[in-house]
Amino acid sequence: MVKILHFSDTHISHRKFRNVKDSWKVHNRVTYIEDDFCLGFKQVLDIAAKSDYDYLIHSGDFFDIPVGRNFAGPTEYSRTFVLKALKEFFEKTKFKIPLIIIDGNHGTFLTRNYSTIEFLQAAFPDNIHIFTNYQLKDAIRHNKPLTLEFDEVKFYLFPYLKFGRLENWAKEYEKWLQNNQQPDSEKISIAVAHGMERGMDLHELVLNYKYDYVALGHDHKQRQIKKNAWQTGSTSRYTFAERSQTKAVLDIEIEKRKDLVVKSIKLDNVRSMKQIDITLNTELTTTAFERDIREKISEYKKSFDGDTAVRLKIKFDGAVLLSNWWGMEDILNEIQNDVFKDEFNILEFRWDAGEVIKRAPVSLQKGAKLYDYLIEDPVIDFEKYIRSLSLENEKQATQFIEIGAKIIEEAFTSPIESSLEEESE
Ligand SMILES: [Mn+2]
Structure with a gap:
């Protein structure tokens, strides 16, 4: 039997500047919201140190930044906080519990092939095992597995990748998955993935293969996805959509050919x-x-x-x-x-x-009536527009239409709730 503590989406170094009271928690050092996310992480380590876990699993979005067009890295305050908390945890538990972390969609410099969790591994090379977006791309490119093996457990890692964005990516990803990521029948097999939208950032096979446990992240709400698969949720409230969610981590006991024993452990002191x-x-x-x-x-x-x-x-x-x-x-x-x-x-x-x-x-x-006729069916309208340009090159025109249609569809069907103000999970 192995016992794991599964947590995720700590979003450390999350900061807010607009619509927030100009007030420090510690003057010139840290604001309240930034510290909320540090303390969420610390709470998990305190829980982890109290019991006899074999592994700690973090399924992505360890640091909040960089993300999207925000190229700032985690603050010195948050980085220092994390190092101190980890050092304390490893010392308390005699450096016996491995911590496995995968990349989410936050915390990586997408154009730089660099992830902020690399610095954690550098600080604790024997205790922390990281799997970055870059390693995933490399594994796909060279058709090799992204796994981590111990005596009785084998981990299958799925850092964040929006493979469903393009058809040929989806095909490559599936091929890689089938060739390299199928569960072992002897060892306890645990998949760790950051994603929630089937076919887009979470592959159906990850849920269909017979892993003993699938540790999911990205969805900030704790929920069971399948008999053997859980989204553990974030450790602090991030968007207002999470305002009534209880924050918790998962304590999981896994034994080959037996049902999982799942215990949700509630986190306290979560800001309202x-x-x-x-x-x-x-x-x-x-x-x-x-x-x-x-x-x-x-x-x-x-x-x-x-x-x-x-x-x-x-x-x-x-x-x-x-x-x-x-x-x-x-x-x-x-x-x-x-x-x-x-x-x-x-x-x-x-x-x-x-x-x-x-x-x-x-x-x-x-004057306002001007808008009435603007776009009836945006996708069809866009095609009409491209055709009106009478492009010589049909292949190019088709490409324009396909790409444009995809962009328009995404823009017009994305949920209104995540307005510009609220960043995505
Ligand atoms: Mn995420």
């Missing part, structure tokens, strides 16, 4: 995130709007305490006159100012009006 829902209507005056919001946040009117302060989002829907909305935005900015200046136990104050229908005032409605 609250959402206030407000439906707007075109009759609403700015005065009534202001009164309503000030009334709704009055329950947080008490002296600021960074350890318990709430992260707050106001979510609007309904419809509003555009001219009124401009006034409302001014009011929101004013309230935000007051919230951060006065006695409110609020750490973050933001709003999302992405789903509000903003009607042009009657005087402008004639």
Whole structure:
């Protein structure tokens, strides 16, 4: 029997600059939100040190940055915090428990073939085993396995890769998987993967092969995916969509040819995130709007305490006159100012009006009709547009249409909830 502690998506060094109270936890050193993510990680190591685990598994997004167009690496504060916490953990457990970490979509310099977890392995070369996006690409390129073997356990690693983005990537990935990543029938086999969308970043075979356990990451909500597969979830709340989620890690006992014994261990001291829902209507005056919001946040009117302060989002829907909305935005900015200046136990104050229908005032409605005919079916419209260019090269035209259609589809079908403000998991 082996006993593992499965955790994921620690997103260490996650920082917020906009719509957050300008307040340090330790002056000139660390802010509250950044420290939340360090403490989430520390809590897991404390749990891990208390029991007799054989392995610790982290299924990706160890560090939050770099990500996308944010090329900044983890802060010195977070890096130092992590090293100290790990050193303490390994000393307490006599350097006996291996920690396995794979790359997620956060924490790697995509154009640089470098991952921030490489520095962890360099610090603890005998105890930490990392598997990066780069190693995965290399394994696919050379048709070789990405595994890690111990006496009784074999790990199959699947760092993040959006293989479904292109058809030929998907084919190559599947071929590599079939050739190299099939579970061993003798040893306990554990797959570790960062991904949640089947066929896009999580391959069906990872769920269908007979691994004894599949340790998944990327989904911040803890949930069972299959009898032998779990998303363990993140260790701190990241987006407002996670506001009512309990954060937890998984304690798993694995024995060959026996059912898993799964225990979810709850993490405490997770900062609360609250959402206030407000439906707007075109009759609403700015005065009534202001009164309503000030009334709704009055329950947080008490002296600021960074350890318990709430992260707050106001979510609007309904419809509003555009001219009124401009006034409302001014009011929101004013309230935000007051919230951060006065006695409110609020750490973050933001709003999302992405789903509000903003009607042009009657005087402008004639002009607004311009938008009506713009795009009926974006994909078909785009093809018409490309055809209208009468390109000589048919192959090129087809390529344009295919790529364009994919981009448009992605843009028009992506969930509204993840607006620009909220970064993806
Ligand atoms: Mn992720």
